[in-house]
Amino acid sequence: MREQELVQGNEACARGAIYAGCRFFAGYPITPSSEIMEYLARELPKVGGVCLQMEDEIASISAVIGASWGGAKAMTATSGPGFSLMQESIGYAAITETPCVIVDAQRGGPSTGQPTKVSQGDVMQARWGTHGDHPIIVLTASWVREVFEMTVHAFNLAEKYRVPVILLLDEVLAHLRENVILPEPGELEVISRRHPDRLEDFRPFADETFCAFGEGGRVMVTGMSHDELGFPAQGKKAAEQLQRILMKIESRTEELALYGAHFLDDADAVIISYGITSRAVEEAVRLLRADGLAVGWLDLKTLWPFPDKLVRSCTEHAHYVLVPELNWGQLVREVERVVGGRAPVEHLGRLDGYLITPEEIARRVQDRVQCGA
Amino acid sequence: MATKQIQLTGAGGQGLVLAGIILAEAAMRDGKNVAVAQSYGPEARLGASKAEVIISTEKIAYPQVTQPDILLCLSQDAFDKYFSDAQVLVVVDATQVQAPAESRNIYKLPLVRAAAEQVGNRLVANVVALGALNALAELVSWEGLRASVERRTPQKYREQNLRALEVGRHLAHTQTKEV
Structure with a gap:
């Protein structure tokens, strides 16, 4: 039997990300999420991944979206003030159906608030922080081992449904250390985005199949309402596309619970x-x-x-x-x-x-x- | 022992969170369930700092200390905030903390001075304190505590920290409890 380890919530998140296949992280350090980035800065390069410290959280989420379109499983981690800065681009990830994971270790807000104190004040922001109707999945966790499992699950859902997934942690859990036995390789299912069978007539915004830049499919990515090929569309076509991306999550509410x-x-x-x-x-x-x-x-x-x-x-x-x-x-x-x-x-x-x-x-x-x- | 709740309190930079980790890891190796919660202010240093350790043979659901059995105070602020007569055992640094003379549960030990004079590094006062706490409360096995100190402290200071543990143990055994 494997031995117990004393593991912090943030470390469990970082290790869960690597387990799930995350190979790109971009972030800007902020209490109480910083240890996620500290761990990944040290460990991601060892598995061929990249960890970037950006100039702020807007750049961080943008880099994550770019990395995802470059084919990598990608994540960022932040807390309230940084999460606020990311909102616009979370909408961009939603409308462009970009698989990515955003971790928000909640602290007392609003604004700088109580940086080192616990809160669950970002629940509505996680759902409605970006403007417009948009699909989003928001998960949470209560235990250090569960942080690991939920991080893996967040990646699985992001990859399976091509959707940004938010993992809401909090200051106490992020900093809490408990004795745990973390999953072994192979113990948890790891899902990766589905690639198209044929590239010639690939339609990048028709369903959950995904073709990264440079993989041979013709891909056009825009935050404007677009058709199945990615070209700007208005009116009825825009509404149809939006309904499709909303319903791909809404129709699965029960299985996602x-x-x-x-x-x-x-x-x-x-x-x-x-x-x-x-x-x-x-x-x-x-x-x-x-x-x-x-x-x-x-x-x-x-x-x-x-x-x-x-x-x-x-x-x-x-x-x-x-x-x-x-x-x-x-x-x-x-x-x-x-x-x-x-x-x-x-x-x-x-x-x-x-x-x-x-x-x-x-x-x-x-x-x-x-x-x- | 079903559950022990321990608060390690003082100021930022005194190594209280590290002390909590070392203690919890030792308890874990003894086969116990553990939780270490940390709490600190927004300051980069010298704000209030606290580590809370729960050691239990049962599952630990609520992860923070509700009624501390054992309290360590390395600063006056921490003592003023966390001390209560209900605690079974209180260890304070004799030079940093003015504690009421009439309290029966307080051990005033020169932790920082012993770290400076007997180990040659006042920064290891946190581990001196762990040695004293464990001598007085028998929280974890000494073997486990030593292994945990070795695992969690930097190579360069390992010998000093192991010595600090012994210094703390000795302090607790030789100092008379103040009444």
Whole structure:
């Protein structure tokens, strides 16, 4: 049996990227994501990859998009302020259907905010930060090993569907070290973009097949609305193309939903959480169940596309729904929309840069359930 | 031991995060589950710094310390912020921290001075502290702790750090607990 290692969240992300076949990273160091780049600067060249420090985050995401069109699996990593700068080009990646992975280790915002403190304040920005309707997949993680797995998964989805995938981490998980046994080569599936069978009549924007520059296919890449060949298109043709790229993700909402469902069968109260906060919920649920309260827990790993059907079925018989998250109320709005007034939905947040504790969650649920909510 | 919660506190640059890593890695090699969370301010140096180590035979879900059993303070600010009478064991640096005389759980040890005078490098005070903590609280095996120090410190300072561990262990055994 392989030995346990003490691994940091950021290191797990970097190692997951290499495992997934990432061979290009461009970034600009920022707390709390910097260790991802530090690791890749040291290790990528050893596997024939490239790690570039750019002049800022706009250049970083642009380099990543360029590298992807050069045929490389590519990633960048940042935090709130850098993530804000990347938004325009995330839209470019979306409309040009460029496979790439963007890691955002969330810290207290807005602006410079609390650079060294934890937050889950970028959930809505990850979905809607760039302008216009666009497809996006947003994943998150709660454990160091899960950071590794989700990074690999982010690459797999990016490559399979030709879409930018965002991995939302947070300051605590990014900096947390735990004992883990990371996956061995071959243990996790690694997916690479599909190349066209025939190059002569290749249409670069017809589906998920991808031909990099220099591979022989005729490729024209533009941020303008375009037809299947990549040439500018307006009106009906533009709408058809946009619908296609939106639906390739939206129509797969259910299969994209990764989650953990715990104690939901008999649950009167349901807690819905994600990321680092899920670890407090795990303890809280244990405390509440020991008290004899019928509490269930839905632990979301895929945040976007938001899994409507899953959340609806998990809250169907609930009399109370709690959404703890380290912000002023973001994913809770999606939960409210889906629950649609069938049960009270409450938010439990924090803005001070500290984690929500198991006791806070347990106390809130106890108060509400005993009041007959 | 089911779960031990340890806070290592002080200022940026004192090696508290490294001390947390060394301690956790030793515990991991003893077959325990561990989590090391770090917390620091936005300053490049000398801001508040803290490492939190949880060592457990159980799965560690919540990754931060809720009720510290053991507290190390290498600065007055850290002591003022984190000290409580509820803690089982508190070790402070005798020259950096003014601690109330009446507290029964405090060990005041000259960690930084011992690092400077007995090892010749005040920067290894973090490892002196680890030696003292482990002598007083028996957190991990000495063999594992030594291996972890060797693994996590630069070659050039390895001997100094190993010596620091012994100096800390000796300090804890010889200093009388102040009442």
